Amino acid sequence: NLSERLTLVSSFIASGAYFADIGSDHAYLPIYVCQKDLTAKGIAGELNQGPYEAALTHVAGNQLTDRISVRKGNGLSVIEEEPVDTVVICGMGGGLIKTILDEGEKHLKNVTRLVLQPNIDSHYLRAWLVSHHYELVSEEILKEDGHIYEILVADKVAEDISLTDKAQLFGPFLLKQSSDIFKEKWQREKLNIERVIKEMSKAKVINQEKLQSFQTQLAWIKEVLKDDD
Ligand code: SAM
Incomplete structure (x- = not known):
């Protein structure tokens, strides 16, 4: 069974899409998408040999070799001349996803939709999207196996x-919804930032600019949590 996380990701891939799943691991996501939508086609990209072989085995085992092309390579470089319209990158840190997008920008020519699932640091991606003419149309937050x-x-x-x-920090849609899970995430982040600020204030030489930026973030978080302590 596909995880709730990847099932939700798959719901943002339009019917009939030509998609690329970058860092596909076992190719669970492309297999699920192509089983549900007989008009979808995909590329499963993997950098590492082990997951690449696992993807090959799973795609072949599900008789999907004609619709899912498993390719070994770094990031978006696995997209060649085919008209890929949707790129999916899931299960990595926001920093790594941003690097993949930056390094492979030229492969995004026909890509009209990006579905990104950063485990941390999603603000890097919102900043990247804004500066590359990709407009957020939806955001989700979920908790599975203790991870948000x-x-x-x-x-x-x-x-x-x-x-x-x-x-950019909170996500425009997530901020508006302010779900319980969203609040739980920012409750955790608040503790982290408070700890960082405390450490920074103890240092011999204080980086005022950095400290100020954390203090601004903390103020926003308190506002969002409606918490004044
Ligand atoms: N996307 C799957 C998911 O969300 O469940 C797998 C996530 S797994 C934690 C990250 C995968 O990305 C690993 O299989 C890793 O080999 C692959 N990976 C890491 N850096 C990559 C890169 N630059 N290009 C392609 N794949 C990469």
């Missing part, structure tokens, strides 16, 4: 877009 995950869905647009620093 975010899903960001963005579509290519022609016009310039903007997002405030606060919206």
Whole structure:
């Protein structure tokens, strides 16, 4: 059974999509998508030999070799000339996903939708999306096996877009919903930031700029949690 996390990710892949799942591991996501949607086609990209072989085995075992091409390579470089319209990158840190997008930007020519699931640091991705003409159309937050995950869905647009620093940190849709899981996440982050601020204040040489930025974040978090202590 596919995890709740990847099932939710799959719901943002349009019917008939030509998608690429980067860092596909066992190719569970592309297999699930192609089993549900007989018009979908996909590429499963993997950097590492072990997961690449696991993907090959699983795709062949599910008789999907004609619709899922398993490719070994770094990031978006596995997308060649085929008209991939949707790119999915899940289960990595936001920093690594951003690096993959930056390094492979030229492979995104026909890509109208990005579905990203960063385990941490989603604000890097919101900043990247804004500066690359991808507009957030949906965000999800969920908890599975004790971990809290975010899903960001963005579509290519022609016009310039903007997002405030606060919206980049929290996510505009997630902030608006302010679900219990969202609050739980920011409760955890609040403790982390408070600890960091305490450590920084004890240092011999204080980086005022950095300290200020953490203090601003902490103030936003308190506001969001409606918590004044
Ligand atoms: N996407 C799956 C998921 O969400 O369950 C697997 C996530 S797994 C934690 C991350 C996978 O990304 C690993 O299989 C790893 O080999 C692969 N990976 C890491 N860096 C990569 C890169 N630059 N290009 C392609 N795959 C990469």
